[in-house]
Amino acid sequence: MNIHPVVKEISAIFSNQGKQVYLVGGAVRDLLRSRKAKDWDLATDALPDEVIAFFKEKSGPGGKPLGFVIPTGIKHGTVTVHFRGNEFEVTTFRADKGYSDGRRPDTVEFGVSIDEDLARRDFTMNAAAYKLPEGPLTDPFNGCADIKAKLIRSVGNPVERFAEDGLRPVRAMRFASQLGFQVDDAVLAAIPAALPLTAKVAPERMRDELDKIIMSPEPSAAFLLMEKTGLLELILPDLAACRGVDQKGFHRFDVLEHSLLACDFAARENAPREVRLAAIFHDLGKKTTRKLGDKGVWTFHQHEEESSRLAKEIMLNFRYPNAVMDKVCHLIEEHMFHYEDNWTDAAVRRFIIRAGEEDLPDLYALRRADAYGTAKTEPAPDFLLPLTRRVEKVLAGSRALSLKDLAVTGYDLKEAHVKPGKHMGIILNELLEAVIDDPSLNTREKLIQIAANINERYSV
Incomplete structure (x- = not known):
């Protein structure tokens, strides 16, 4: 494995104290996939107080400390080590006993082996450990084989794993969209029974998972699995309600499928989080504003206002920052603009003022995603070009916009x-x-x- 030099250096600190230290979690999974590791999580047989002492005593030239330790979860054996500008989450080998709150273990037992420590983890792909600095790899649950097969499988009985943490079913969905893996049938089958526990997950934890899904290469992979297992109805009922809301006209898909396609397109375009959130939420209001017109065609008058209202409720519930919430709602409210060549320069200026000059690139990105979701067809290269040229011309001239x-x-x-x-x-x-x-x-x-x-x- 291609281990970062700083990771090897930090492992030497443990070795010099006669302690074992392993690289665990996502870093091992990523390295086994020949990807660059992002988070360097470590597991050790050293107790938290010992880890704190190791780095308190470690100093460089002139006696200056090379690192410091924050006791982020010391009750459960976890501390965060800051070393040479890097951050490491270090957890003592442990076995967990009881999960009465469906989130954290009631009691923690230290002094166990690395195999016992890995047994408490969620999925096999996250339950392999690499002994630092040179190996070997410990893989008691065949995580390597599952990574090679691109399969998300639980460590042991998935019903038991989900009973320990109600967020784990959502994590399975997130990994599917992030990694492009398939979810094991047994894992999918265990999710419906875990929904009552998932409903108790703190909004902030759920928001973090939703953000990771939104920022994945293919968000729809997770959302479709969530729909299949009942998670979507539980977590985002307004989005789930868009299934079967037909649109007709130029639209080939119902509102849910359209929204998923729009979000996937925004992901492919590497759009920021706010645009991706706006893409998945931009048509939430179509279900309640839909009316059948005289010619038998569905209309959705002012659905953008209702969609913005529903999106705001969702983001308030998940404790999104006000700045993110305001930006997403603004993009949703303005996404229905229709440019025509007969617009006057004054009309273009009013469009800029209403949209906000700083928000124009994101509004264009949302409109491109919306257009793609209509028929799953790439927008033409000159899509929006007449408008963007007019906007650039106006901005190059008068600046009297406020x-x-x-x-x-x-x-x-x-x-x-x-x-x-x-x-x-x-x-x-x-x-x-x-x-x-x-x-x-x-x-x-x-x-x-x-x-x-x-x-x-x-x-x-």
Whole structure:
């Protein structure tokens, strides 16, 4: 295995103290897949207090400490070691006893072997360990064979594994989309019985898994498995309700399939998290806004507003940061724009203002994803090109897109005998509207004159 030099150096610290240390978890799995490891998690027979002492005493030139330890989960044998600019989660070999809360073990037993430690893990692909610094590999549950077969299989009985942590069924779905693996039939069959426990998982933990699914190469792989096992109805019922909501017209798929295709396209385009979330949520409101028109064609008037509302409820429930939630809802609300060549420059400026100049690239990305999901067809290379060119031309010219771009300020209006307060705010907004229609008006002299006329009108 291609072990990072710093990992070998940190392993020497344990070896010099007569302790065993193994590389475990995702790093082993990734290295066995010939991928670059991201997280270097370690397991050792050293107790947490011993690990803390190892690094407290380790120093470099001039006596400066090379690392420090944070007791992140010391009750369960886990500390986080910061060493040479890297972070390592180090856990003492342990056996877990009882999971009354469906999340953490009631008691932890230290002093067990590496094989016993691996027996408490979720899936076989995560239950192999590489003894540092030079091996051998310990693989008591044939995780290597499952990795080669691209199979997600539980360590032992999946019903028992899921009873220990209600998030594990969702993790199985996430790994399927992240790694492109198949989920073992026994694992899938065990999920429905685990749903009551999954329902108790903390929103923040669920959000983190959903984010990892969204950011995977193919999010739909996870969501379709979630639908099959009942997880989607439990976790995202508004999304699950989109199944069977036909759209007709240019749409080849129901709303759920369309949304999954849009999200997959956004993933392929390497779009940011907010765009991917907007893609999966952008049509949630179609179920409740759908009406059959006179010509037998479904309509979904103002579904973007309802979709934004539902997306906000979902993200509030999962404790998303306000900035993420606001961005996603904004993209959903604005995704239904329809550009026509007869738009005036003023109309283009108003589109920029409404969409937000800084959000235009993400809004374009969402619209491309939406278009792909209509018929599973790549958008034409010049898709949106007429609009983007118009936008670029307008932005290269007038910058009067907000009050701060006006050639006058409230102080200028005050000098022109406009009283401060709400009245002044109204006049400033009218000046902005005038400049949006005709940027040539954005001079101090012209705006003062317009303001005087408006002020006189309001005075009358």
